Amino acid sequence: MQVTFLGTGAAMPTGERNQTGLLLEDPGGGADPLLVDCGSGAMHGLAATDVGYEGVGTVLLSHHHLDHVSDLLPLLKARWLAGETDLEIVGPDGTGALVEDLLSVHDYMAGRFDLSVREIGPGTFAAAGYDVEAVETVHSMYCLAYRFESDDATFTFSADTEATDAVADLADGSALLAHDCSFPDGIDVDNHPTPTQLGEALAGRDLGRVYLTHLFPHTDGEHESMVASVGERVDADVRVARDGLTVDVSRRPS
Numbered sequence: 001m002q003v004t005f006l007g008t009g010a011a012m013p014t015g016e017r018n019q020t021g022l023l024l025e026d027p028g029g030g031a032d033p034l035l036v037d038c039g040s041g042a043m044h045g046l047a048a049t050d051v052g053y054e055g056v057g058t059v060l061l062s063h064h065h066l067d068h069v070s071d072l073l074p075l076l077k078a079r080w081l082a083g084e085t086d087l088e089i090v091g092p093d094g095t096g097a098l099v100e101d102l103l104s105v106h107d108y109m110a111g112r113f114d115l116s117v118r119e120i121g122p123g124t125f126a127a128a129g130y131d132v133e134a135v136e137t138v139h140s141m142y143c144l145a146y147r148f149e150s151d152d153a154t155f156t157f158s159a160d161t162e163a164t165d166a167v168a169d170l171a172d173g174s175a176l177l178a179h180d181c182s183f184p185d186g187i188d189v190d191n192h193p194t195p196t197q198l199g200e201a202l203a204g205r206d207l208g209r210v211y212l213t214h215l216f217p218h219t220d221g222e223h224e225s226m227v228a229s230v231g232e233r234v235d236a237d238v239r240v241a242r243d244g245l246t247v248d249v250s251r252r253p254s
Helices: 042-047 072-081 095-104 165-171 195-202 223-231
Strands: 002-007 021-025 034-036 058-060 086-091 114-119 123-127 130-136 144-149 154-157 176-180 209-213 237-240 246-248
Touching: 002 042, 002 176, 021 042, 042 072, 072 086, 072 095, 086 095, 086 123, 095 114, 130 165, 144 165, 154 165, 165 176, 165 195, 176 195, 195 209, 195 223, 209 223, 223 237
Parallel strands: 034 058, 058 086, 086 114, 154 176, 176 209, 209 237
Antiparallel strands: 002 021, 002 246, 021 034, 123 130, 130 144, 144 154
């Protein structure tokens, strides 16, 4: 499995980071390209990949905050202009209403797409050929974290959440974890974790590499201290994610 970070920023733009988006690929495997979340700029990042926006047949949403869905309608139009009108959109309760409401804003887009919308909750399901397990996160809006399994890889994406045992348990055994770490230590915040909170929640879990993502401007200049704070508590390779980064993922050795 390969994971490409299309956007590692959050709701407050920095000029250097798109909002949240991830591309999952399974070269030589049985899964198709999967777009996870689609915030502002994520489609631009997707267009820079070999897959492109034409090559994604399934979008999986973690929740419906703007910085995770704002490029969904532009994605649909770009695919339509490129001759691709089929798309499956998977997400938590309310995803169908979200898509319907977005399309209702522009009458000229009505009837131009062959969309399949599927709503999911905590538990297991399949998406684009991946086996996926979901748990609910602790956030200001209903949100799901996802663990992806393919023939040779395991990857967990926290989506937006405070540091929780549920997400840490979901990630246990993952070769790669991409986790929300929106603010540095010293910021009084809820709905997102600070590095110390994240490190404490992940302590004792079997993880290969942890990428800190969903970074607000408050983290500028603080990346080294954030990595150190998490790394003091977690036996894993801790790094800060960046837009355009592609990571090869494999299963954790037994």
